[in-house]
Amino acid sequence: MGRVQLSAIVQFESVGLRYGTGAEVLRDLDFTLSRGSFYFLTGASGAGKTSLLKLLYLAQKPTRGRIRMFEQDLSDAERESLPHFRRRIGVVFQDFRLIRHLSAYDNVALPLRIAGRVEKEINSAVREMLDWVGLGDRSGARPATLSGGEQQRVAIARAVVTQPDLLVADEPTGNVDAEMAKRLLHLFGALNDLGTTVVVATHDLGLIASNPGAEIMRLDSGALVDPTGLLRNPPRMDRRKTRP
Amino acid sequence: MILDRIWATGPEARLLPAEGLHGPTVAVMAMMSFVMIVVAAAGLALANAAGVVVSGSESRYIIELAAASAPELPRAVAAAKAAPGVRNVSAVPQSEMRKTLERWLGESANSPDLPIPAMATVELAPGADAAVVGKAVQSQVPAARFSAQSAQLKPLLASLRALQWLALALVLLMVSATAGAIVLAARGALDTHRPTVEIMHGIGATDRQVTRLFERKIAIDAIAGALAATVAAAAVLLLIGSGVSASAADLAWSSPYGADDFLVLALIPVAAVVIAVVVAHATLLRALRSSL
Numbered sequence: 428m429g430r431v432q433l434s435a436i437v438q439f440e441s442v443g444l445r446y447g448t449g450a451e452v453l454r455d456l457d458f459t460l461s462r463g464s465f466y467f468l469t470g471a472s473g474a475g476k477t478s479l480l481k482l483l484y485l486a487q488k489p490t491r492g493r494i495r496m497f498e499q500d501l502s503d504a505e506r507e508s509l510p511h512f513r514r515r516i517g518v519v520f521q522d523f524r525l526i527r528h529l530s531a532y533d534n535v536a537l538p539l540r541i542a543g544r545v546e547k548e549i550n551s552a553v554r555e556m557l558d559w560v561g562l563g564d565r566s567g568a569r570p571a572t573l574s575g576g577e578q579q580r581v582a583i584a585r586a587v588v589t590q591p592d593l594l595v596a597d598e599p600t601g602n603v604d605a606e607m608a609k610r611l612l613h614l615f616g617a618l619n620d621l622g623t624t625v626v627v628a629t630h631d632l633g634l635i636a637s638n639p640g641a642e643i644m645r646l647d648s649g650a651l652v653d654p655t656g657l658l659r660n661p662p663r664m665d666r667r668k669t670r671p
Numbered sequence: 672m673i674l675d676r677i678w679a680t681g682p683e684a685r686l687l688p689a690e691g692l693h694g695p696t697v698a699v700m701a702m703m704s705f706v707m708i709v710v711a712a713a714g715l716a717l718a719n720a721a722g723v724v725v726s727g728s729e730s731r732y733i734i735e736l737a738a739a740s741a742p743e744l745p746r747a748v749a750a751a752k753a754a755p756g757v758r759n760v761s762a763v764p765q766s767e768m769r770k771t772l773e774r775w776l777g778e779s780a781n782s783p784d785l786p787i788p789a790m791a792t793v794e795l796a797p798g799a800d801a802a803v804v805g806k807a808v809q810s811q812v813p814a815a816r817f818s819a820q821s822a823q824l825k826p827l828l829a830s831l832r833a834l835q836w837l838a839l840a841l842v843l844l845m846v847s848a849t850a851g852a853i854v855l856a857a858r859g860a861l862d863t864h865r866p867t868v869e870i871m872h873g874i875g876a877t878d879r880q881v882t883r884l885f886e887r888k889i890a891i892d893a894i895a896g897a898l899a900a901t902v903a904a905a906a907v908l909l910l911i912g913s914g915v916s917a918s919a920a921d922l923a924w925s926s927p928y929g930a931d932d933f934l935v936l937a938l939i940p941v942a943a944v945v946i947a948v949v950v951a952h953a954t955l956l957r958a959l960r961s962s963l
Contacts, residue, residue, distance in 0.1 A: 484873065486873060506960070507877075507878075510872075510875045510876060510877045511875070513872075513873065513874060513875035514874070514875030516875075518873060518874070524866070524869075524870050524873070525870075526686070526866075526867050526870055528685075529685060529686070533685060537686075537870075537871070537874060538874045538875065541871065541874060541875050541876045541880060542875065585874070
């Protein structure tokens with residue numbers, strides 16, 4: 428449990444996204460994500476969840492509108508400046524995106540090495556994180572020798588090992604059992620308590636139900652459904668949050 | 672700079688799978704570097720040969736007399752010897768003239784009916800005025816023709832210079848071809864490892880960090896290829912050089928290369944590696960800029 432100051436970490440203003448000359452896959456997105464909040468992103472397949480996540484982890488630029496993150500307008504940011512912001516974002520990809528020829532240890536250590544941390548610091552952080560996801564004894568294993576669930580846990584460990592300001596996860600519990608899903612959600616909650624803003628895209632209603640303190644963003648045909656207006660105008664006050 | 676790119680730390684070195692020293696880059700670098708070294712060696716040998724010819728002929732002049740005036744050669748030689756700045760004058764013996772003509776005329780060159788011109792070589796001291804010597808000879812023997820030996824060698828020197836330029840052009844062509852091959856190799860490596868690059872970008876790697884990985888691989892391949900080319904080219908040049916030395920043993924010119932030439936030849940594979948790394952760096956950065 429923690430008290431967090433709710434200031435904007437992400438602001439979308441009239442954001443639209445289209446691929447090539449096709450129709451817009453995201454349209455008129457206006458919302459603000461508060462620092463230290465926990466969000467579930469839901470919606471039917473094809474509603475645009477993955478596209479929205481791509482905008483959030485800076486893998487895609489909007490075709491219109493403005494995106495502010497970390498108090499910077501990143502809509503027209505130079506690409507040389509993006510790595511700095513990406514290092515503040517942890518991403519759990521639906522397809523894990525582990526580097527096949529690296530061990531679980533090296534995969535988890537990668538963001539820390541890219542950030543230029545020293546090996547001693549990296550070693551303790553990676554060991555701790557692998558222990559946390561239950562893979563302490565498999566640190567030398569390559570992704571091909573791990574099960575889907577184990578690979579997903581490595582991907583999650585890699586995403587959170589830097590204690591990012593923003594954690595974006597695409598179906599992070601899709602390949603793990605209920606017990607591990609609970610543990611992972613607890614890990615996300617613990618990070619959230621430390622001030623990390625968490626956005627989890629999921630179809631898992633049980634997962635959403637297990638975190639009643641989280642806010643829900645629902646995408647419908649590329650548009651954000653926000654009947655309460657809370658996403659556009661989140662409360663700017665201290666609040667006590669509940670954790671699963 | 673190059674060494675820094677090769678000796679990456681262990682974890683960084685592991686980011687691309689170890690592939691060993693095979694693949695097109697090593698072979699292309701070896702072939703291109705080999706051709707560059709051999710062609711450059713040929714160019715340098717030609718330059719040195721031209722230098723030998725020029726230095727050997729620049730102070731040398733020739734007195735020529737047509738067969739009809741050949742008996743006047745001793746007077747012409749005496750006039751030359753008396754002129755200022757003349758170091759040495761030697762008449763070419765008739766027997767030597769006939770021996771030379773034998774190459775074209777065969778036994779007929781020894782026929783007493785064959786009119787043989789007379790010739791003497793004149794060596795001037797540095798700073799001597801050739802025109803004064805020429806006038807002195809022609810005042811005594813008006814039929815004598817006094818000319819610079821280098822004038823007669825002009826067509827040969829022009830051919831040697833043209834071959835030198837051709838060698839330089841071939842080396843530059845090889846440099847361009849090497850650069851082109853490296854561009855293709857760098858793009859190919861980037862395509863092959865696109866998933867790794869995307870993951871690294873996604874978690875905050877800069878273009879420079881990504882580029883470093885590929886530069887390292889290309890630098891190692893380039894060094895391996897250049898080393899192989901150097902060994903092969905050295906063997907070929909030694910083989911040719913030993914043959915030249917044996918056939919040139921009776922000439923003043925004993926070796927086609929000086930110390931400077933060996934330095935130039937040794938620098939070619941080094942330059943090839945530097946070019947490969949610089950081209951790879953530029954290609955990779957340019958290719959990465961097309962991604963977000």
